[in-house]
Amino acid sequence: xxxxxxxxxxxxxxxxxxxxxxxxxxxxxxxxxxxxxxxxxxxxxxxxxxxxxxxxxxxxxxxxxxxxxxxxxxxxxxxxxxxxxxxxxxxxxxxxxxxxxxxxxxxxxxxxxxxxxxxxxxxxxxxxxxxxxxxxxxxxxxxxxxxxxxxxxxxxxxxxxxxxxxxxxxxxxxxxxxxxxxxxxxxxxxxxxxxxxxxxxxx
Ligand code: ZN
Numbered sequence: 001x002x003x004x005x006x007x008x009x010x011x012x013x014x015x016x017x018x019x020x021x022x023x024x025x026x027x028x029x030x031x032x033x034x035x036x037x038x039x040x041x042x043x044x045x046x047x048x049x050x051x052x053x054x055x056x057x058x059x060x061x062x063x064x065x066x067x068x069x070x071x072x073x074x075x076x077x078x079x080x081x082x083x084x085x086x087x088x089x090x091x092x093x094x095x096x097x098x099x100x101x102x103x104x105x106x107x108x109x110x111x112x113x114x115x116x117x118x119x120x121x122x123x124x125x126x127x128x129x130x131x132x133x134x135x136x137x138x139x140x141x142x143x144x145x146x147x148x149x150x151x152x153x154x155x156x157x158x159x160x161x162x163x164x165x166x167x168x169x170x171x172x173x174x175x176x177x178x179x180x181x182x183x184x185x186x187x188x189x190x191x192x193x194x195x196x197x198x199x200x201x202x203x
Contacts, residue, residue: 001032001166001168001169001170002029002030002031002032002163002166002169002170003029003030003031003032003034003035003112003169003170003171003172004027004029004159004163004169004170004171004172005027005028005029005030005056005085005106005171005172005174006025006026006027006150006155006159006171006172006173006174007022007025007026007027007028007174008021008022008025008026008149008174009025009148009149009150009155009173009174009175010143010147010148010149010174010175010176010177011147011149012147012176012177013174013175013176013177013178013179015177016177016178016179017179021149024158025149025150025155025158025159027158027159027162028101028102028103028106028107029103029107030085030106030107030111030112030172031107033109034107034108034109034110034111034112035112035114036110036111036112036113036114036200040110040200041200041201041202041203042086042110042113042182042188042200042201042202042203043110043202043203044182044183044184044202044203045088045108045109045110047088047091047104048088048089048090048091048105049090050088050089050090050181051086051087051088051089051181051182052086052087052089052179052180052181052182053084053086053133053135053140053141053179053180053182053188054084054085054086054087054141054175054179055082055083055084055131055132055133055141055143055175055176055190056082056083056084056085056172056173056174056175057080057081057082057129057131057143057145057152057173057192058080058081058082058083058114058115058170058171058172058173059077059079059080059152059155059156059170059171059173060077060079060080060081060117060168060169060170061076061077061156061165061166061167061168061169061170061171062076062077062078062079062167063075063076063165063167064164064165064166064167065156065160065164065165066160066164066165067160067161068156068157068160068165069157070153070154070156070157071153073152073153073154073156073157074126074153076156076165077120077152077156078119078120078121079117079118079119079120080117080118080120080123080126080129080192081114081115081116081117081118081192081197082115082131082133082190082191082192082197082198083112083113083114083115083172083190083198084112084113084133084188084190084198084200085106085111085112085172085175086106086108086110086111086112086113086182087105087106087111087179088104088105088106088108089105089179089181091104091105092105092106112170112172113188113190113198113200114170114198115190115192115197115198116197116198118192118195118197126145126152127145127146127148127151127152128144128145128146129144129145129192129193130142130143130144130192130193131143131144131145131190131191131192131193132190132191133178133188133189133190133191134187134188134189134190134191135180135182135186135187135188136186136187137187140178140180141175141176141177141178141179142176142178143175143176145173147176148173148174149174152171152173155171155173156171159171182202183202184202184203185201185202185203186201186202187199187200187201187202188200188201188202
């Protein structure tokens with residue numbers, strides 16, 4: 001399976017990092033080795049002094065597809081969750097400056113936290129889902145999918161022009177504002193509405 005991630009999909013997050021608003025979605029991949037295994041702690045890698053949490057809505061692909069029209073994109077997933085796209089921000093900034101790929105800053109072991117999957121049938125409208133991240137019992141990031149620059153179905157249309165989507169592939173749909181540094185002993189919990197879908201400790 002592969003993990004397809006979207007960058008710069010929420011205006012306020014683009015502004016907090018002083019990035020340009022993209023004319024097309026920013027896309028990058030994480031390998032399956034980036035998945036933080038269930039019940040494991042997240043270890044801050046020794047090559048970074050500034051690892052950030054980015055909480056994101058996740059979509060799990062349930063059907064093989066290529067060149068999927070956004071009108072039919074809703075048939076390609078029936079579960080969603082929330083996760084973290086851990087980012088070594090110091091390393092990413094260096095790579096960005098030089099125009100180099102971001103993988104070392106985004107695709108390292110443990111950098112993809114995946115919450116428990118829930119059926120999209122739980123929601124009247126996937127384009128109006130509240131989600132949030134708690135750090136040590138305080139809400140640090142809050143988003144709603146209606147604030148996405150590209151909505152889930154548009155993202156599926158876009159990424160499937162480049163990559164064949166396969167069963168089990170996961171799309172990380174971008175982070176709202178409020179990203180920030182994690183340190184040892186932080187406890188991070190991800191929520192969709194009031195449902196807690198992951199809980200991890202940083203080491
Ligand atoms: Zn992200």
